[in-house]
Amino acid sequence: MSSVKDNVTALPLHPEKSTLEGKNKFLGFWFFLGGETVLFGTLFATFVALRHQTSGGPAAEDIFGMPLTFLSTIILLTSSLTSVFAIMAMRDNSLGRMQLWFWITVILGLAFLGLEITEFTEYMHEDLGYTTSAFSSAFYTLVGFHGCHVLFGVVWISTLMIQSFKKGITTVTAPKYYVASLYWHFIDVVWVFIFTVVYLLGILGG
Amino acid sequence: MSVNAHSLSQPKQNSGFFSWLWEWLSTVDHKKIAILYLFGGGLFFLIGGIEAMLIRIQLAVPENTFLVGHNYNEVITMHGTTMIFLAAMPFIFALMNAVIPLQIGARDVAFPFVNALGFWLFFMGGIILNLSWFLGGAPAGGWTAYAPLSSEFLGNGMDFYVLGLQVAGAGTLMGAINFLVTIVNMRAPGMTFMRLPLFTWTVFITAVLILFAFPALTVGLFLIFFDRLFDANFFNEANGGNSIIWEHIFWIFGHPEVYILILPAFGVISEVIATFSKKRLFGYSSMVFATILIGFLAFMVWVHHMFTVGLGPSANTIFAIATMAIAVPTGIKIFNWIFTLWGGQITFNTANLYAVGFIPTFVMGGVTGVMLAVPTADFQYHDSYFVVAHFHYVIVGGLIFGLFSGFYYWWPKMFGRHLNETLGKINFWLFFIGFHLTFFFQHFLGLMGMPRRYFTYLKGEGFDAFNMVSTIGAFLMFFAVIVMLINIAYSAVKGEKAKGDAWEQGRTLEWSIASPPPEYNFAQTPLVKGIDAFWKEKMDGKDKMTAAEPVGDIHMPSSSIVPFLMSISLTIASLGFIFSAHDGVRKPALFVAGAGVVLFFLCMLARSIKDDPGFHIHKEEVIETEKGVR
Numbered sequence: 001m002s003s004v005k006d007n008v009t010a011l012p013l014h015p016e017k018s019t020l021e022g023k024n025k026f027l028g029f030w031f032f033l034g035g036e037t038v039l040f041g042t043l044f045a046t047f048v049a050l051r052h053q054t055s056g057g058p059a060a061e062d063i064f065g066m067p068l069t070f071l072s073t074i075i076l077l078t079s080s081l082t083s084v085f086a087i088m089a090m091r092d093n094s095l096g097r098m099q100l101w102f103w104i105t106v107i108l109g110l111a112f113l114g115l116e117i118t119e120f121t122e123y124m125h126e127d128l129g130y131t132t133s134a135f136s137s138a139f140y141t142l143v144g145f146h147g148c149h150v151l152f153g154v155v156w157i158s159t160l161m162i163q164s165f166k167k168g169i170t171t172v173t174a175p176k177y178y179v180a181s182l183y184w185h186f187i188d189v190v191w192v193f194i195f196t197v198v199y200l201l202g203i204l205g206g
Numbered sequence: 207m208s209v210n211a212h213s214l215s216q217p218k219q220n221s222g223f224f225s226w227l228w229e230w231l232s233t234v235d236h237k238k239i240a241i242l243y244l245f246g247g248g249l250f251f252l253i254g255g256i257e258a259m260l261i262r263i264q265l266a267v268p269e270n271t272f273l274v275g276h277n278y279n280e281v282i283t284m285h286g287t288t289m290i291f292l293a294a295m296p297f298i299f300a301l302m303n304a305v306i307p308l309q310i311g312a313r314d315v316a317f318p319f320v321n322a323l324g325f326w327l328f329f330m331g332g333i334i335l336n337l338s339w340f341l342g343g344a345p346a347g348g349w350t351a352y353a354p355l356s357s358e359f360l361g362n363g364m365d366f367y368v369l370g371l372q373v374a375g376a377g378t379l380m381g382a383i384n385f386l387v388t389i390v391n392m393r394a395p396g397m398t399f400m401r402l403p404l405f406t407w408t409v410f411i412t413a414v415l416i417l418f419a420f421p422a423l424t425v426g427l428f429l430i431f432f433d434r435l436f437d438a439n440f441f442n443e444a445n446g447g448n449s450i451i452w453e454h455i456f457w458i459f460g461h462p463e464v465y466i467l468i469l470p471a472f473g474v475i476s477e478v479i480a481t482f483s484k485k486r487l488f489g490y491s492s493m494v495f496a497t498i499l500i501g502f503l504a505f506m507v508w509v510h511h512m513f514t515v516g517l518g519p520s521a522n523t524i525f526a527i528a529t530m531a532i533a534v535p536t537g538i539k540i541f542n543w544i545f546t547l548w549g550g551q552i553t554f555n556t557a558n559l560y561a562v563g564f565i566p567t568f569v570m571g572g573v574t575g576v577m578l579a580v581p582t583a584d585f586q587y588h589d590s591y592f593v594v595a596h597f598h599y600v601i602v603g604g605l606i607f608g609l610f611s612g613f614y615y616w617w618p619k620m621f622g623r624h625l626n627e628t629l630g631k632i633n634f635w636l637f638f639i640g641f642h643l644t645f646f647f648q649h650f651l652g653l654m655g656m657p658r659r660y661f662t663y664l665k666g667e668g669f670d671a672f673n674m675v676s677t678i679g680a681f682l683m684f685f686a687v688i689v690m691l692i693n694i695a696y697s698a699v700k701g702e703k704a705k706g707d708a709w710e711q712g713r714t715l716e717w718s719i720a721s722p723p724p725e726y727n728f729a730q731t732p733l734v735k736g737i738d739a740f741w742k743e744k745m746d747g748k749d750k751m752t753a754a755e756p757v758g759d760i761h762m763p764s765s766s767i768v769p770f771l772m773s774i775s776l777t778i779a780s781l782g783f784i785f786s787a788h789d790g791v792r793k794p795a796l797f798v799a800g801a802g803v804v805l806f807f808l809c810m811l812a813r814s815i816k817d818d819p820g821f822h823i824h825k826e827e828v829i830e831t832e833k834g835v836r
């Protein structure tokens with residue numbers, strides 16, 4: 001860890017925004033999330049338009065179960081909190097603590113993905129295949145898109161954390177950590193909407 | 207081999223074809239990427255132009271059999287798709303790359319790597335789309351690709367459409383984010399938002415529109431993709447799907463797209479008219495305001511493409527009113543250009559001819575636009591040649607006039623040599639007259655009832671004469687483009703060398719540095735003191751900008767082949783997906799697709815692991831380079 005100690009001396013208060021490159025990355029990522037919002041917005045709109053088109057297959061209220069999705073929600077919300085802790089640790093220039101919290105975030109993300117896979121397999125057994133109905137296609141596409149985002153986030157944060165052993169917290173790496181946590185918050189927020197629009201409304205049958 | 211300090215700081219210099227190729231494949235310099243966009247877009251522009259000629263030859267006489275049925279559908283689909291996505295968009299990005307960093311006084315864009323990636327994705331997307339000609343047939347569902355026609359009833363060609371546009375669209379989106387950040391973060395000291403040249407402003411709003419419009423297209427293409435390749439039911443009515451969703455998604459993207467195209471043209475016209483009237487742009491703030499308003503309204507009007515779908519009178523009325531409202535900010539712009547010309551010392555060179563020719567032409571396209579915005583009347587115009595005439599007036603008469611004006615205007619800045627004015631004027635008049643001959647009479651054909659997208663018409667319906675005139679006009683435009691190509695070749699060999707202030711009345715920062723600019727653009731970041739920063743300095747009796755910093759070492763990003771490799775991996779993935787539609791090879795094709803995607807992410811990983819330290823151009827070198835200019 002000796003290479004890391006060299007950086008301990010002078011890290012600015014907000015290392016993620018202290019260089020022009022960092023500022024660019026920060027702003028560019030916000031714009032990217034703006035585009036992602038439209039992406040998910042379009043998927044949501046499509047889902048809402050097709051959510052009652054079950055075409056004789058299972059409907060939302062027949063198959064969605066509260067306990068599992070509620071657990072998923074809790075897990076993902078918690079992971080958002082742990083990524084906040086990681087960024088606080090980064091600002092304190094505490095590499096070990098940042099790594100710890102990010103690794104916890106990754107594990108929670110993996111747990112979420114595990115639950116999602118369990119859930120999807122269960123639905124498959126209840127005859128809700130991808131090609132069953134317009135509702136099933138829209139459901140799997142929307143939730144699957146989100147799942148892919150989670151998977152990408154898990155891989156991304158993991159690779160950053162592996163690199164962090166060598167690179168530490170610097171004005172070059174800090175923007176990367178920060179942006180990754182921003183991404184993680186974003187997919188968390190999207191999940192809150194999925195939980196509400198897809199699952200809660202689905203179970204209520206509204 | 208001895209290594210001295212000098213060779214450490216500079217990338218190695220080799221000669222020969224492969225190092226030339228390598229340089230272009232791996233460049234991250236925005237000025238070179240501009241040239242790549244220009245020639246990449248130019249290639250597809252020629253292909254799309256040849257397709258246009260094939261259409262006009264078929265329609266020249268009634269009951270012609272030159273190009274009929276499915277082949278005709280392929281050609282019109284590819285003409286529209288190519289011209290919008292593979293010619294107009296890259297031309298705009300060419301000007302953005304060539305001009306924006308210079309206009310805001312920046313040494314580079316915010317993300318040089320992403321910039322290169324954006325270009326290569328666009329280019330490979332275009333290649334994927336055009337490969338369809340050789341691999342089983344081009345898409346034939348029109349550039350709008352309405353479902354379920356596109357998702358169920360057309361062959362493999364649609365897969366090329368879906369994946370080609372997906373790849374090219376991703377590139378466009380990245381380019382937009384890059385320019386948004388560049389304009390927000392990289393402006394020179396003193397370059398406040400309300401001092402930005404109008405071209406920069408319009409590009410800024412265009413980039414915002416791309417950011418919020420293209421993801422909708424991305425999703426729409428994914429839905430068709432899943433319907434086609436994985437039997438999803440989004441547009442399959444038999445299993446509860448709804449094909450109107452595609453129309454909504456496509457036009458939520460599609461309408462902003464036409465403003466994405468036209469706003470930069472507005473910007474070019476504003477620059478060219480001000481420069482060649484030797485006057486400050488009239489009503490600068492109202493121009494900015496109008497641009498923002500047009501950008502905002504762009505998202506509120508998509509249903510005017512769907513008046514005949516039957517969404518009901520309330521929906522149609524709301525969208526009709528919103529559409530008509532756009533005429534107000536657009537009108538503001540037209541008047542501002544006219545007032546800029548008013549009383550100016552006008553130079554009618556080719557750039558300005560295109561700009562001045564733009565004004566009446568675009569107004570005509572705008573007027574038919576307002577006519578089309580009336581839902582009751584639209585039932586008559588819908589899917590007729592009136593619509594074809596309208597959108598060619600705004601896209602060719604608007605955007606292409608603007609782009610050609612911009613090419614003539616900034617050509618000396620990009621290449622260091624002027625285009626020839628005589629050839630330029632021949633080019634303009636051929637194009638201008640040819641354009642109006644081609645499209646003006648199509649208004650009447652439409653009103654007389656000739657439907658668009660039909661490959662022929664019968665004798666004795668009264669369509670013969672106008673169609674013949676239209677075809678003759680198309681040939682004039684074709685010759686005009688050939689003259690332009692000759693002009694480009696002539697300029698490369700014998701063109702007059704351009705000074706830094708190539709037109710001697712440049713107003714904005716790009717004219718304050720050499721033509722073409724050195725790799726680092728500005729030896730010293732300029733200090734901006736007002737609108738038309740360079741003009742202001744010249745009025746104060748200086749011949750260059752006041753510097754905001756002393757001369758020093760300049761940091762530059764290293765070139766990288768990774769953007770090219772990333773685009774290649776997505777091309778492999780796309781071709782895999784396309785071939786997975788053939789039953790016999792589904793599994794291996796999907797495996798290839800997966801491999802392409804994995805390769806793409808590995809490239810991303812490599813980029814993430816290896817930080818780019820860049821290199822420095824030393825102070826002495828900068829001083830040496832600067833001596834040579836002016």
Ligand SMILES: [Cu+2]
Nearest residue numbers: 461508510511
């Ligand atoms: Cu429109």
